[in-house]
Amino acid sequence: MAKMWAGRTSGVTDGAADDFNSSIRFDCRLYREDIVGSMAHAAMLAAQGILSQQDANALIDGLQGILDDLDSGALSFDWTAEDIHMFVEQVLTERLGEVGKKLHTARSRNDQVALDMRLHLRHASDAIAEQLRGLIAAIVAVAEENKSAVMPGYTHLQRAQPILFSHHILAYAMMFLRDLDRLADCRRRIDVSPIGACALAGTTYDTDRQMEAKLLGFSAVARNSIDAVSDRDFCVELLSALSLVMMHLSRLSEELILWTSWEFRFVTLSDAFTTGSSIMPQKKNSDMAELARGKTGRVYGDLMALLTMLKGLPLAYDKDMQEDKEAVFDALDTVTMCLNVFTPMLQSMRVNAEAMYHAAQSGFINATDLADYLVRKGLPFRSAYKIAGELVGECIRSGCVLETLPLETYRRHCERIDEDVFAAIDLLTCVRTRISEGGTSPESVENQIAYVKEQIK
Numbered sequence: 001m002a003k004m005w006a007g008r009t010s011g012v013t014d015g016a017a018d019d020f021n022s023s024i025r026f027d028c029r030l031y032r033e034d035i036v037g038s039m040a041h042a043a044m045l046a047a048q049g050i051l052s053q054q055d056a057n058a059l060i061d062g063l064q065g066i067l068d069d070l071d072s073g074a075l076s077f078d079w080t081a082e083d084i085h086m087f088v089e090q091v092l093t094e095r096l097g098e099v100g101k102k103l104h105t106a107r108s109r110n111d112q113v114a115l116d117m118r119l120h121l122r123h124a125s126d127a128i129a130e131q132l133r134g135l136i137a138a139i140v141a142v143a144e145e146n147k148s149a150v151m152p153g154y155t156h157l158q159r160a161q162p163i164l165f166s167h168h169i170l171a172y173a174m175m176f177l178r179d180l181d182r183l184a185d186c187r188r189r190i191d192v193s194p195i196g197a198c199a200l201a202g203t204t205y206d207t208d209r210q211m212e213a214k215l216l217g218f219s220a221v222a223r224n225s226i227d228a229v230s231d232r233d234f235c236v237e238l239l240s241a242l243s244l245v246m247m248h249l250s251r252l253s254e255e256l257i258l259w260t261s262w263e264f265r266f267v268t269l270s271d272a273f274t275t276g277s278s279i280m281p282q283k284k285n286s287d288m289a290e291l292a293r294g295k296t297g298r299v300y301g302d303l304m305a306l307l308t309m310l311k312g313l314p315l316a317y318d319k320d321m322q323e324d325k326e327a328v329f330d331a332l333d334t335v336t337m338c339l340n341v342f343t344p345m346l347q348s349m350r351v352n353a354e355a356m357y358h359a360a361q362s363g364f365i366n367a368t369d370l371a372d373y374l375v376r377k378g379l380p381f382r383s384a385y386k387i388a389g390e391l392v393g394e395c396i397r398s399g400c401v402l403e404t405l406p407l408e409t410y411r412r413h414c415e416r417i418d419e420d421v422f423a424a425i426d427l428l429t430c431v432r433t434r435i436s437e438g439g440t441s442p443e444s445v446e447n448q449i450a451y452v453k454e455q456i457k
């Protein structure tokens with residue numbers, strides 16, 4: 001069949017070229033946005049007297065019929081169509097005859113596709129924000145249910161200082177809150193209407209871009225028609241925000257993978273979110289976390305594909321830009337899938353406070369507290385630090401811990417040390433006394449919980 005645009009050429013194209021050119025396989029996902037956008041367009045054309053009200057009504061009814069039929073499955077996509085825009089117009093014309101051919105007045109696929117993407121991403125980013133709020137709520141619940149569990153905090157993956165597990169897990173809530181903020185910021189720039197820019201230069205018809213934007217719920221209208229059809233910054237920004245979501249998920253994943261190992265046993269995942277081995281009968285693997293960690297690369301790849309596709313593209317529309325969709329959709333799907341398993345996985349996760357406490361008891365993670373104790377006894381920090389280090393050395397040589405090192409040994413290193421040292425280096429004391437703002441003390445953790453809850457209300 002000859003193409004809709006036959007005229008300048010015969011419109012008879014090679015089959016391989018058709019397949020190569022066609023985007024309906026993936027842009028069919030935009031059918032609702034495409035149809036809703038066309039309805040607003042028809043309404044605007046009538047309001048401006050460019051089309052008769054009767055024609056516009058016929059178009060709007062016809063479009064509604066196509067939408068209903070696609071929703072119900074009564075109408076299926078024609079996979080040989082060039083793209084979703086051509087498909088909808090083609091069905092409309094088949095159903096309505098001549099009047100269907102009037103829809104594309106004062107419009108181009110260039111502003112149409114930009115509109116469809118913005119409508120789609122406005123909704124998709126809201127949906128991901130909602131999922132993120134759910135994830136953050138699950139993290140806060142884990143923190144609240146395990147408020148007092150003490151674990152070793154790590155630097156360089158070496159035991160460093162005692163912390164509350166709730167404090168540690170809330171660090172992730174802070175990351176995901178920033179992700180929410182980034183999504184909201186990005187949404188402001190998605191929420192700008194490109195429609196009415198037409199192919200690139202605007203139009204000779206007396207259109208009302210403000211009206212069309214308003215009908216579609218946009219907060220603003222793109223100010224330069226060339227930019228309106230060329231801009232995909234909003235896609236890049238969204239994928240950048242999603243890349244950070246994945247980066248955060250991958251860090252949490254890595255910790256869950258470590259924590260579920262026999263070496264740590266800090267947490268136990270519900271059977272519902274683990275897998276077994278085909279050969280080793282004893283295995284319980286944290287596949288969901290591993291997959292989320294692995295899929296992070298995929299979303300970064302989508303971002304890189306987009307940035308590279310746009311690099312050096314001359315204004316205005318170029319067909320290269322059709323490549324935006326698969327990258328954006330893949331990133332959205334990936335993040336959505338990950339969040340879909342992560343939230344219930346955290347909700348059903350068990351925290352093993354004893355294993356954490358046990359780990360906190362070795363590794364001399366109260367050595368800083370010993371130094372701080374000596375500072376309170378009047379030593380300069382650097383001298384206190386040195387003595388504490390020597391005492392750790394004594395422990396290692398004699399196979400004990402700071403809590404069991406005899407007082408005489410302490411006093412041999414520093415006479416100012418008294419019996420009260422043992423209370424000072426008790427793990428619970430170490431945690432309770434880290435009262436600085438944002439620190440690991442229970443009051444600080446309470447404040448953090450209240451803050452996060454307030455943010456996701």
Ligand code: ARG
Binds near residue numbers: 110113
């Ligand atoms: N399928 C195209 C895309 O996704 C729609 C815009 C086509 N515009 C054009 N001038 N060929 O980018």
